[in-house]
Amino acid sequence: MKNPGVVALGGGHGLYASLSALRRVTDRLTAVVTVADDGGSSGRLRRELGVLPPGDLRMALAALCGDDQWGRTWSEVVQHRFRSQGDLHEHAVGNLLIVALWELLGDTVEGLDWVGRLLGAQGRVLPMSTVPLDIVADVLGVDPDRPLEITRVRGQVECASTSGKVQSVSLVPEGPPASPEAVEAVYEADWVVFGPGSWFTSVLPHLKVPELHRALVETRARRVVALNLAPQPGETDDFSQQAHLDVLHAHAPDLRVDVVLADAGVVEDHEALGKSAQRLGGELLLADVAMRDGSPRHDPALLAQAFVQIFASGA
Structure with a gap:
């Protein structure tokens, strides 16, 4: 597909990585960003x-x-x-x-x-929304003496740095208004890209904005999930690659995914990840997208090549 219309969702360093790659692929690019x-x-x-x-x-x-x-x-x-x-x-x-x-x-x-x-x-x-938002997370085991207790934590910084295990996130105010331009961009896109990025505080919050959630489910665009290269300290410690997909499905069970992109060098169980992708309706693509220096960062040029392959396959 030449010059596809792409919407990339996320925030922070993860969205920076995907945009740095996607701008090499298309000039019809829109970023929808957490607030x-x-x-x-x-x-x-x-x-x-x-x-x-x-x-x-x-x-x-x-x-x-x-x-x-x-x-x-x-x-x-x-x-x-x-x-x-x-x-x-x-x-x-x-x-x-x-x-x-x-x-x-x-x-x-x-x-x-x-x-x-x-x-x-x-x-x-x-x-992604017209009003400032707070992220609220239900966190397991914040108190090491009560490992099975769920604690509610509020604020992006607190959620991202919690010592417990985040189970789910929601937004305050509940059901916030979406940016109309963001909703329109999703409906008009050829492809929508989720991730990489902080899973609970940058990627999943988009699905908690009702109008945006509906657009992401109803759009004719095909959907790509780009997985992280390493767990996010304080947010997804000990998460497997497939756990990211399981959490995505739990937050949006009506969302269908077409392609799951993962770095070939960090996936421990290709078969399990492939099955997790299939449960979301999609297929797994393994590619070399990491920086060559061994750091858990995406290489923009390699990530761009992977997106070109994905977009061409869906033409």
């Missing part, structure tokens, strides 16, 4: 100004910057963090730029589009 961050610069701006947390949106925009001098420079600028002894310490330049445009224009999506034009972004970035 539940409550830590660092994003959390401070959210609490002080009542805005959507801009950090994951900023990272997505940076990932869509080109490889020319303009793109590389602006990507570094928006990712730059101030170092000081004052109030600007650890604020990211891109966060401040995005929030400034939101205040001036009074429109979240329009502000992101303006930043995208400034950066020469090779795609569009949209929030």
Whole structure:
């Protein structure tokens, strides 16, 4: 399929990896990004100004910057963090730029589009919801003396760093409004990509936004799940590859998946993972997509090659 319309879902470093690959494959690319961050610069701006947390949106925009001098420079600028002894310490330049445009224009999506034009972004970035969200997780064994007790933990930072085992996630407010532009993009897409990324705090929350969930189930687009290269510390410790798919199915039993993409070098049980993919309605594709230095990071060029293979097979 030449130049497919692709929607990538997620947040943080995982979405950065998928967007860095996908922009090499198509120029019809839309990122739909979680808006539940409550830590660092994003959390401070959210609490002080009542805005959507801009950090994951900023990272997505940076990932869509080109490889020319303009793109590389602006990507570094928006990712730059101030170092000081004052109030600007650890604020990211891109966060401040995005929030400034939101205040001036009074429109979240329009502000992101303006930043995208400034950066020469090779795609569009949209929030998954129009309101800031909190992630709530049911966690098993937070208290080591009570390993079978379920504790409810609130906030993305708390959920991502819990000492227990996350069982499920939900959102506050419950049933939040979806970004209309994000819903439209999903319906118009040829492919939708879930992951890689923090499974409970970046990938699964999209399925807890009712209008977005419905669009992801009803869209004519084919669906790809790109699995992580390693468990997420504090979030999916000791998770197998198939456990990620089981959790996805538990959060959205009506969601059909067409392709599960995993790195050939990290899958311990190919047969079990293949069966888990089949239970979701899809097939397993194993490919070499990891960096050659042994770190648990996706290589953008190799990941792009895998997406090309997937999109061509579904043409």
